[in-house]
Amino acid sequence: MVDLRQTKEYANYMQKIGWQVEQVSNFQIFVKKIPLLGKVIKIQRAENITKENIDKLLSSQKPTVLYFEPPLSPQFPQFTQFTLSRSCFLPPKTIHIDLQKSTEQLSKEFKPKTRYNIGLAQRRGLTVIESADINTFCCLWKSAARNRGMWLPLGKEIKSIFESFGKNARILFAYNNDILLGGVLLILTKDAGYYMYACSTHEGKKLFAPTLLAWEAIQLAKKEECNVFDFEGIYDERYPQTKSWKGFTKFKEGFGGEIIIYPPTLMKNYNFLSKILNL
Numbered sequence: 418m419v420d421l422r423q424t425k426e427y428a429n430y431m432q433k434i435g436w437q438v439e440q441v442s443n444f445q446i447f448v449k450k451i452p453l454l455g456k457v458i459k460i461q462r463a464e465n466i467t468k469e470n471i472d473k474l475l476s477s478q479k480p481t482v483l484y485f486e487p488p489l490s491p492q493f494p495q496f497t498q499f500t501l502s503r504s505c506f507l508p509p510k511t512i513h514i515d516l517q518k519s520t521e522q523l524s525k526e527f528k529p530k531t532r533y534n535i536g537l538a539q540r541r542g543l544t545v546i547e548s549a550d551i552n553t554f555c556c557l558w559k560s561a562a563r564n565r566g567m568w569l570p571l572g573k574e575i576k577s578i579f580e581s582f583g584k585n586a587r588i589l590f591a592y593n594n595d596i597l598l599g600g601v602l603l604i605l606t607k608d609a610g611y612y613m614y615a616c617s618t619h620e621g622k623k624l625f626a627p628t629l630l631a632w633e634a635i636q637l638a639k640k641e642e643c644n645v646f647d648f649e650g651i652y653d654e655r656y657p658q659t660k661s662w663k664g665f666t667k668f669k670e671g672f673g674g675e676i677i678i679y680p681p682t683l684m685k686n687y688n689f690l691s692k693i694l695n696l
Contacts, residue, residue, distance in 0.1 A: 418608040418645065420462035420488060422507065426606075430581035434574055442470050448478065455481030461507055462488045471498070481687050487680040499683035504658060508650025509682065514674035516610070516639040516646055523635065523673070531628060531671035538591075538629040543598065545633040548588045551579045554600050554614075561616035575602065575614055589633055591617075591626040599626035603634045609645040610638025631672060648674070655681060 421427055428438040428445050436459075437448040444463035451457050458480040460466065466485075475483065485499060486507050514523065524532060548554075555572045562571070579586045585605040591598045598621030602614040612634060617627045638646045651666040653659045 419464075419606065421604065421606055421609070421611055421647075422461040423463060424606055426582045426585065427578075430578045433577035433581060441474055442466075444470075446474065448480075457481070458483045459506060460485045462486060464488050464490075475685070483685045485683045485685075487683070489677065489679060499685050502682040502684040503656075505653075505656050505682040507679075507682075508653075509656055509659070509679050510651050510653035511677050511679075512648040512651055512669050512672070512674040513677050514635060514646040514648075514672060516635070516643050520636065520639065523639075526673035528671040528673070534625040534628040535632050538625040541593065541624055543591055543593050543624060543626055543629055545589050545591050545630060547637075548590050550588065550590075551576055553590075553597070554579075554588050554602060554616075557597065557600050557618075558614060558616045561618065564619065571614075578602075578604065578613065587637060589630055589637070591621060591630050593620075593624060593626075596620070598624060599630055601630045601634045603637060605638065605641055605643060608643060609647050610634065610641065610643040611647045612649045627668065628671075631669075635672070646674070648672075651676070653678070 423444060431447050432438055435449060439446050439448060444460070444466060446463075447459040447461070449457050456478065458474070458478060460474075460483070471483075471485075474480075484502060484506065486505065486509075516523075518526075527535075555575050558575060559572065579588075579602065582604055587603045587605065589601045589603065591600070597618070599617030600615070601612065604611040604613045612631065615627060615630065617630075621627065635646050648669045650659070650662060651669055652662040
């Protein structure tokens with residue numbers, strides 16, 4: 418399965434948010450000059466990478482820091498030239514739902530509480546519609562993020578990924594009596610549906626809008642013939658930065674599926690500051 422980060426649409430997204438994209442052999446890399454760190458390169462979920470690829474890359478690009486986030490089954494055993502990074506750029510642990518199962522079977526594999534909450538949201542009259550209104554989604558995301566104590570200016574990132582994936586970026590909104598309660602931005606590739614961004618109002622949470630939205634997103638990905646639904650990240654004890662994900666991890670686990678653990682993020686650096694920080 419080709420990972421989202423190795424698609425041409427994702428390359429377009431990375432360019433929109435300030436990264437240079439280059440093709441190396443059969444995979445793409447992301448390059449950026451960052452103050453104090455120098456030239457940073459990210460290799461993300463690239464399949465069939467070899468030591469020769471890495472050596473050539475280091476020789477031609479001369480980065481000060483190189484990050485490698487391996488795929489699930491890396492074909493690159495020469496990890497000795499790297500060290501473990503304390504940070505990760507991509508979710509290092511996630512949940513995959515097998516969309517080749519029937520809708521009935523998927524529902525049966527939910528935890529009873531998740532199934533009950535979906536039914537409760539439906540009985541309370543919540544409806545889910547598809548939309549292309551990215552501005553409304555961004556406003557809802559920012560409002561929900563502030564209410565959670567987050568002040569990350571992700572509007573540019575959300576709009577950029579929506580624009581880059583075009584018809585394969587799908588927005589779902591949940592309403593109750595015309596009142597907007599929550600939304601999901603789903604990214605589709607040939608193989609998978611990615612639960613990219615999700616947000617809800619306080620009232621939406623009380624009415625279980627996020628649960629209904631996630632179920633509708635799973636069904637949409639299945640309808641579009643994706644093989645896998647990727648929940649795009651759960652808490653991973655290897656990375657303290659994911660500690661705040663514990664809350665929605667329990668939510669995502671309610672939908673069943675298989676827990677997927679990626680190999681740890683690796684780094685190779687020639688920068689004094691990054692060596693001290695071991696980012």
